[in-house]
Amino acid sequence: MNKSNTKKYILNHFKKLNLRKNDNLIIHSDITSFGVYNSNLPKYILDLLIKIVGPHGTIALPLYNTELDKSKVFNPLKDYGKKENSILSKFFFKNYKPYRTHSILHSHLVKGSLVKKFREKNNYHSFGKNSDFEIFHNNNFKLLLLGCDAKQGCTYLHHIEDEFNVNYRYEKILDIKIIENKKKKLRKLKYNVRKKNVLLNFNKIFFLKKVKKITINANLKFGKSYLVNLKEFDKVCRKIINKRPNILLK
Numbered sequence: 464m465n466k467s468n469t470k471k472y473i474l475n476h477f478k479k480l481n482l483r484k485n486d487n488l489i490i491h492s493d494i495t496s497f498g499v500y501n502s503n504l505p506k507y508i509l510d511l512l513i514k515i516v517g518p519h520g521t522i523a524l525p526l527y528n529t530e531l532d533k534s535k536v537f538n539p540l541k542d543y544g545k546k547e548n549s550i551l552s553k554f555f556f557k558n559y560k561p562y563r564t565h566s567i568l569h570s571h572l573v574k575g576s577l578v579k580k581f582r583e584k585n586n587y588h589s590f591g592k593n594s595d596f597e598i599f600h601n602n603n604f605k606l607l608l609l610g611c612d613a614k615q616g617c618t619y620l621h622h623i624e625d626e627f628n629v630n631y632r633y634e635k636i637l638d639i640k641i642i643e644n645k646k647k648k649l650r651k652l653k654y655n656v657r658k659k660n661v662l663l664n665f666n667k668i669f670f671l672k673k674v675k676k677i678t679i680n681a682n683l684k685f686g687k688s689y690l691v692n693l694k695e696f697d698k699v700c701r702k703i704i705n706k707r708p709n710i711l712l713k
Contacts, residue, residue, distance in 0.1 A: 612689070
């Protein structure tokens with residue numbers, strides 16, 4: 464597929480998902496689902512997303528570090544979890560100069576009109592009050608699962624888990640060495656760790672009728688993409704989890 468046809472394919476996919484000007488998007492991805500073997504595919508996707516949302520919209524992509532080596536000093540300007548992050552996230556980090564949020568284990572790369580809101584929240588924790596996920600919720604972000612499903616990319620459900628204080632997690636304090644303003648500092652990080660032998664399957668809740676009702680989906684060559692407003696998603700999921708506390712378990 465040549466450059467022109469590839470861009471048309473991507474743009475048509477975004478149109479089917481009803482992506483709009485001024486949208487705020489948190490994007491998890493598996494771009495192999497496009498079935499396009501082109502080294503420029505990440506650039507085409509990101510350029511089109513930035514163009515669609517425009518100067519008053521915002522895009523955010525995860526750059527997580529849950530497998531961070533606690534014995535080493537973490538440098539947020541350079542380090543990232545190479546194995547756990549998507550091709551699109553890594554390409555965005557290396558080529559677009561996005562703002563990286565403060566969260567150590569669950570940071571996000573942000574570009575657009577709402578960067579200032581993330582800069583103002585000097586929060587190193589992953590979830591809960593003043594976290595990236597609270598900002599996503601309060602600023603009308605939409606969750607775009609681009610070529611992946613909830614099991615692969617719906618980290619927002621961990622934020623809901625955290626606020627529900629689910630009984631299959633326990634609090635752990637992590638000591639993490641980090642470089643800030645060119646100086647080494649020690650940060651104590653509170654994190655709710657999953658108990659041993661507990662497995663999760665976020666597709667169980669994501670594909671319930673109540674969630675499907677508020678979700679747009681579009682086919683790709685090797686999968687699907689999904690778009691849902693986070694406030695609506697949050698409201699529906701909280702009601703479900705309140706009645707079925709173990710719905711997220713495999």
